[in-house]
Amino acid sequence: MKQQRGHKARLDLTPVQLWKIEDQGHAARAMWNLLHDLWTMTPKCQRSLSRMDAEIRRARKEIDWLAKLPAQAAQQILKTYIRAWVNCWEGRAQEPNFKARFRTRAAVDIPQGRDLRITRINRRWGQVWVPMVGLVRFRWTKDLPGTTKSSPAARVTGARLVKDALGWHIVFRTELTVDEPKPHMGPGVGIDVGISRPMALSDGTFRDHDKWLRPKEAERLRRLERTRERQKQHRKPGEKTSKRLRRTNRLIAGYHARAKRRTLDWQHKTTTGIADMFGVVGVEALKITNMVKSARGTAEEPGKNVRQKAELNRSISAEAWGRTVTLLEYKLTDRGGHLIKVPAPNTSRRCHACGFITEGNRETQAVFVCKNETCGWSGNADTNGSFNIEIATKYQTPQEIVGVRTWSLSQWAGREASTTHPVAL
Structure with missing residues (x-):
């Protein structure tokens, strides 16, 4: 090969x-x-x-x-x-x-x-x-x-x-x-990506990271961006960029490059650990380009919460979910593992224990509470999403692969009822 x-x-x-x-x-x-x-x-x-x-x-x-x-x-x-x-x-x-x-x-x-x-x-x-x-x-x-x-x-x-x-x-x-490569005999797992918790695994663990820039570096970057805007105000249209403005742009680009290097370093180390541990990994088939579209709208129909949506778009772009999936895909292939992409709809709204779907089951962004009276499961919302992804992954994995490995969801007693809803995603 x-x-x-x-x-x-x-x-x-x-x-x-x-x-x-x-x-x-x-x-x-x-x-x-x-x-x-x-x-x-x-x-x-x-x-x-x-x-x-x-x-x-x-x-x-x-x-x-x-x-x-x-x-x-x-x-x-x-x-x-x-x-x-x-x-x-x-x-x-x-x-x-x-x-x-x-x-x-x-x-x-x-x-x-x-x-x-x-x-x-x-x-x-x-x-x-x-x-x-x-x-x-x-x-x-x-x-x-x-x-x-x-x-x-x-x-x-x-x-x-x-x-x-x-x-x-x-x-x-x-x-x-x-x-x-020989077939990877590690267990299967589902991964839910997010912003507050970058990666939630269906074995109950998380993969977190600190801010890409330290507090002093972030403050320095903020001041440089304010300086750049002030220097742009004195530049007339068509006028040659001043040396001071070029220097400010170089310093800003340096901080962004530093943050990108730290992001890539964390992604490589994290995906390598996951690829070594698990044989089948399930992720959501997200359309990230649609998720980060601007909410500005038009002059006739202006958008709502534009500043909040812009901040959300920056946070999503900073996590680089697409690159994480790409790294996972080739590292799993090198080790004989498999990456399965499952449909994204309802993975965050469904209760993995009973399959009940409703709009109000997330009391906060981080807490999931099932509104089904016969269930009432509560826990971390990202972990619940990773459970749903693992369930869908198990039913989309070829039988010759799924039959020879364990799944992390099996160690959660009383949650097997969710396997009766494999296709309603």
């Missing part, structure tokens, strides 16, 4: 190398925008991959600053653009659009892995060949597949240069040949 992974490392650039890579990043963004303009202006009957390829070659010959982008990187932009349209036509994504300078992350592809010439300099540093830049040092944190004698059945297939608030990084694309 071929296993594809990515490995991100920080680049150590000289001033000249930084200047060259910055030029490539700007040229790559401009190439995408030019392709987008050409595609939208060309009649549908005349759109073809060969014509777009010919236009790219001619543009690199006639425009000097576009020639700073390597030819293979320009070809990869064309392939990515065409793939974006295919994803749109098949309903997996929206239409590709214009990439603005200050809202787009700079990136340059190195499609061929054989051109990288990866070598290790010492314990802390390695070096890689970047086209039209030369040998560049990067931080060596772990061995790359295919670069050592201990990993002969692996190779680096390509790389991508990306820029964030911390500077330029390189992301290696690796491919390993591994044996098919």
